[in-house]
Amino acid sequence: MTPPGPAGRKSPQTNTREPIIQESEASEPEATRRDADVAESSRANRGWWDRNADDYQIEHGTFLGDDRFVWGPEGLDEVEAELLGPPEALKGRDVLEIGAGAAQCSRWLTAQGARPVALDISHRQLQHALRIGGSFPLVCADAGALPFADGSFDLACSAYGALPFVADPRQVLREVCRVLRPGGRLVFSVTHPILWAFPDEPGPEGLSVSGSYFDRTPYVEQDDEGRAVYVEHHRTLGDRVRDVVASGFRLVDLVEPEWPVWNTSEWGGWSPLRGNLIPGTAIFVCERSETGAPPAAG
Secondary structure, three states: OOOOOOHHHOOOOOOOOOOOOOOOOOOOOEEEEOOOOHHHHHHHHHHHHHHHHHHHHHHHHHHHOOOOOEOOOOOOEHHHHOOOOOHHHHOOOEEEEEOOOOOHHHHHHHHOOOEEEEEEOOHHHHHHHHHHOOOOOEEEOOOOOOOOOOOOEEEEEEEOOOHHHOOOHHHHHHHHHHHEEEEEEEEEEEEOHHHHHOOOOOOHHHOOOOOOOOOOOOEEEEOOOOOEEEEEOOOOHHHHHHHHHHOOEEEEEEEOOOOOOOOOOOEOOEOHHHHOOOOOEEEEEEEEOOOOOOOOOO
């Protein structure tokens, strides 16, 4: 089976930004499917995003803008989606952005009068946030161990951040539940799970099923010594729903954005051809229960 490939490398084909630094090309890692635990996944992905942040921002910068809130490659914008609520209701709200990258979403939230905190595991990604600018805090931390007090935020959001890359999504979701106030909303987007059954190709070759949707073996890129340098984890749609509910949330909505006519970009396995036939992004709209997450098992 051809693995779906890392979401971090999928990018629109149009960009105009100049690189901040140029690094020499390293030897190409080996792509495989194998287990990767919490520690290995975290270590590998922190390193990958630090090494590739510059290229990512070059490739994605035009599409993302400096202060847009876009939920995925389809281009669904929070301005129209209002998944966090009406823009006028965001004023004065404390918001945690998880996997913020260059904090484009936090910049948009600030413009609505919200008080965001932008968190990312990659120091280099947050340097890009500093480069663009903004008056909100930047925090470099693992989403599985959030450095905030209980009930610190009204809202949390994550646009393709953290959750596709962690071995234990419930650990992350429980942490988000902990730092949200009762009734607080979490909205996060991930690669639609159905894409894992298809080759990571934007053209006709990407329209035929090449593997089992139910194969949850992680996609791993590893170096010559077998050390993971990038990890992406697969959860079925049912897995994601159960993760949400088991972590103290109520699922309010599941949004599968349709591909818009205006979007002609190809972004790895995302493209107008595939987007008009199968969903590419799943957005989970969740609310924290009054009691929060149950105690962790074990």
